[in-house]
Amino acid sequence: MKKRTTIKDIARKAGVNHSTVSRVINENPAISDKTKKKVLKIMADLDYRPNLIARGLVKSKTNAFALITPDVNLHVAPIIKGISDTCRRLNYGLMLFSTDYWLEESRSYLEVVKNWLVDGVLIYNVIYHKEIPANIKELQKEEIPFVFLNKFIGSGMVNAVGINNYSAVELAVDHLVNIGRKRIAVINGGMMSVDGVERFEGFKKALEKHDIEFDKRLVGEGNFFYNEAYEEMKRILCLNMEKPDAVFCANDLMAIAAINAIRDRGLKIPEDIAVVGFDDLEAGKYFTPALTTIRLPQQDIGGKAIDLLLKIINDPKRSVEDISLESKLIVRESSIK
Amino acid sequence: MKKRTTIKDIARKAGVNHSTVSRVINENPAISDKTKKKVLKIMADLDYRPNLIARGLVKSKTNAFALITPDVNLHVAPIIKGISDTCRRLNYGLMLFSTDYWLEESRSYLEVVKNWLVDGVLIYNVIYHKEIPANIKELQKEEIPFVFLNKFIGSGMVNAVGINNYSAVELAVDHLVNIGRKRIAVINGGMMSVDGVERFEGFKKALEKHDIEFDKRLVGEGNFFYNEAYEEMKRILCLNMEKPDAVFCANDLMAIAAINAIRDRGLKIPEDIAVVGFDDLEAGKYFTPALTTIRLPQQDIGGKAIDLLLKIINDPKRSVEDISLESKLIVRESSIK
DNA sequence: ACCTAAATTGGTAACGTGTGCATATATAAG
DNA sequence: CTTATATATGCACACGTTACCAATTTAGGT
Incomplete structure (x- = not known):
């Protein structure tokens, strides 16, 4: 050069x-x-x-953030886009670290953050934890500004920005009840993941709100993938009991699985069983029946998260804050009256 | 901190x-x-x-690469994943710059590269150019190591890594011919984009190879989105002529549009018309009929690109190289005999 | 013109590392 | 016990920038 x-x-x-x-x-x-x-x-x-390197050295401020994510896939893409657009607007750089899941627990986030000096860290993490993991405590001890994405929302434990899974699921269930469904099955996303846990919790709460009794037999243990969801849906339909008249799936891919399972079983959608997904996959719109789903404000997460990060940087002693974003119900053929 | x-x-x-x-x-x-x-x-x-900043200052080497991409979406995601995984393996950092398309022409890539010192640049760019744009020439003049992704493949003009659109489309057409189809329509991706242009070129070449005459009336001018593809497919089906017995679509979303258009027109897939897409969208597998498509080695691009970048860095005077990766045909119900 | 305060500029150290050169210490040979 | 030679370490500067303090110039008022 x-x-x-x-x-x-x-x-x-x-x-x-x-x-x-x-x-x-x-x-x-x-x-x-x-x-x-x-x-x-x-x-x-x-x-x-x-020379930003030289400037960074003397000011010990690099004007760059780090994003740590376990994966880069179609779900993370809009989040990354939001973050990266915001960084560009603010003239910040963005270092992307995809951990391929191995960093989730075993290795400290500090490994990357300490090595690549950045002014703050965004942590997208999908594994469910009740408590703050040890490696995060280390982050706090080192006083490195960080914000969690889609985790610890509403916990009051750390700074975080993410979607409100509870209210989002509530939208879905409200809608199903509104179109007259009472016996609502659910295909879960797996209890290892934050979204899986929260959406299931939200589902139960929403039933409660409508005074619908939760029936354990109507729960399918999915894992966000197609195959297990298909099998679980089929299993539920074969049980010797009153069939469900609706099913809520923790993501769209599983909703598609459910649709196929229901149809393979000779039942009609939405007449016999209404289906609602979650995520708003682009392709969902073009299925027959077009998939009712929940659209998440994924792109907004980035902007809010960086706002929050900047607040923390400018006032490290401020109390923790978490911001939960609301989703939107998209009604399509799979769940009309 | x-x-x-x-x-x-x-x-x-x-x-x-x-x-x-x-x-x-x-x-x-x-x-x-x-x-x-x-x-x-x-x-x-x-x-x-x-302190990598200090080290970077004295060695004028930051151990980081930059990726410049117009967008972060489900198509770019696997490419980013490949790149970022490779960077992690090599202990390199990765700066992500999403330009939201505005950087394509107007502003120089140098803006970002010069400001954020990096050892090399990966440029993912989708706009079709015959010649090397001026801002790239500037890059060359400044002797900044860079590699293009998915553009200028086989041009011999710059270092580049990407998929071989020509051979990929050939796979699709070969397959259609193999199952006995002769009158093959095409839904294009738009002539503004590299992929659009190359896949159309590849399509025509593949027809030629099989001595099938190219019929202009069987060309639908899509733009990689659903709506236009749906309309174009419908238009082609309404023309007063012998119907096509197959259609190749430049991506899966348009293939889904084509499927819906064909079905809405009362025709059967694959009996009347076989459909082949491109990209291997996850959801394509779960459509009925399941979509035949081309699976691209998107994740491999990252590894190869960074290999090449390192080669260039270590030997700036070496002659340009471009690497084209081969795709794979995935046959499903939409195009069986 | 002269003094004083204000405006402008220069000089130098510092940020945390790496590196060539000089120096000190240890080892080996005589 | 010298002297020569390897081996190990210290010293000082460099990388490109910012930040502080001192020095200089300019302007304003008499």
């Missing part, structure tokens, strides 16, 4: 001290218009860019 | 000069076992991590 032009190159050409150039760059008011103009001209001519 | 422990803290505690500590860190052989052990012990005790 070519040698970059530095502040000193500019200074030499302008016949001033390099600190003067620095002042021009940092818009220090103690600088005469004449020299300011001269320096700016030369900076433009030489296409000068400040 | 807390003050980090530095090389000097270690040095003080060990009663040696900081340069000795530096040598230990860098495994300089000119260092006695005794002091080495002592220093290493203290480093472990204090949980020392080198």
Whole structure:
């Protein structure tokens, strides 16, 4: 690579001290218009860019955030997009660390954060924890600003931003009740994951709200994938009891599985059984029947999370805050009256 | 944030000069076992991590790459995953810049690259160009190592890694011919995009290979989205001529549109018209009929691209290379005999 | 013109590492 | 016990920038 032009190159050409150039760059008011103009001209001519590494060294601030995510897939994509768009707007860099799940527990987040200096860390994490894991405590001890995404929402334990799974599921159940369904099955997403747990909890709470008794036999133990959901749906339909008239699935892929299972069993959707998914997969709209689902404000998470991160950075002693975002019900054919 | 422990803290505690500590860190052989052990012990005790910013300043090497992408969506996700996994393996950082398309032409890639020092740049870009755009020439002039993803493959103009659209489409057409189809329609992805152009070119070439005459009337001008593809498919089916017996779509979403259009027109898939998509969307498997498609080695692009980038960094004068990766045909119900 | 205060600029140290060169210590040879 | 040679370590500077303090210039008031 070519040698970059530095502040000193500019200074030499302008016949001033390099600190003067620095002042021009940092818009220090103690600088005469004449020299300011001269320096700016030369900076433009030489296409000068400040060396952010050097600046980072002296200011111990890199103007970059880190995002730690277990995976990069279609669910994480909109979150990343939101974050990265926000970073661009604020002129921050974004370091992306995909851990491929192995970092979840065993290794400390500090490993990456301490090595790649960043001003703050966003942690997207899907494994369900009741307590704050030890490695996070370490983060707190080191006073590294961090915000959790989609975890510990409403816990009051750490700074966090995420969707409100409870109210989102409530939307779904309310809708099913509104169209007259009372015997609602559920296909779960697995109790290892935050979303799996919360959506199931939310489901039970929503039933309670409508005075519908929770029937254990109507619970399918899925894991967010297709195959298990298909089998569970089929199993529920074969039980020797009154059939469900609706099913809520913790994500769209499982909802598609449910639809296929129901149809393979010779039942009609939505007449016999209404189906509601979760996530708003693009393709869901084009299925027959088009899938009713919950649309999540995934892209908004990034903006809110970085807002919060900046607040923490500017006031490290502030009390923790968590922000929960509301989702939207998208009604389509799979659950109309 | 807390003050980090530095090389000097270690040095003080060990009663040696900081340069000795530096040598230990860098495994300089000119260092006695005794002091080495002592220093290493203290480093472990204090949980020392080198300040990569400072190191980057003196070595003008940051051990980080940049990825510039117009968007973060489900298509880019696996590419990002591949890249980020590879970076993690090699202990490189990855700076993600999502341009939201505005950087494509107007602003120079240099803007970001020069500002955030990185050792190399990966550029994912979807807009079709015959010539190398001016901003890239600038990159070359500045001698910044970069590799294109999914663009300029086979052009011999720049270093690039991507899928071979031509051979991928050939797979699809070969398959359709194999199951006895001769009158093959196509729904294009739009001539603004590299993939759109190349897949259409590949389609025509593949027809030629099988001595099938290209019929302009069987071309639908899609844009990778659902609605236009649906309309175009419908239009083609309404033309006053012999109907196609197959349709190749430049991506899966449009293939789903085609399926719905064909079905809405009262025709059977695959009996009347076989459908082949492109991309292998997860949901495609669960449609009825399950979608035949082309599975792309998206995740492999990252590894190959970074290999190439490292080669360029280590030998800046080497001649350009481009690597094209092969895709795989996934046959499902939408195109069986 | 002269003094004083204000505005502008220069000089230098610092951020945390790496590195070449000089120096000190240990080892080997005589 | 010297002297020569390897081996080990310290010293000082460099990387490009910011930040502080001192020095200089300019402006304002008499």
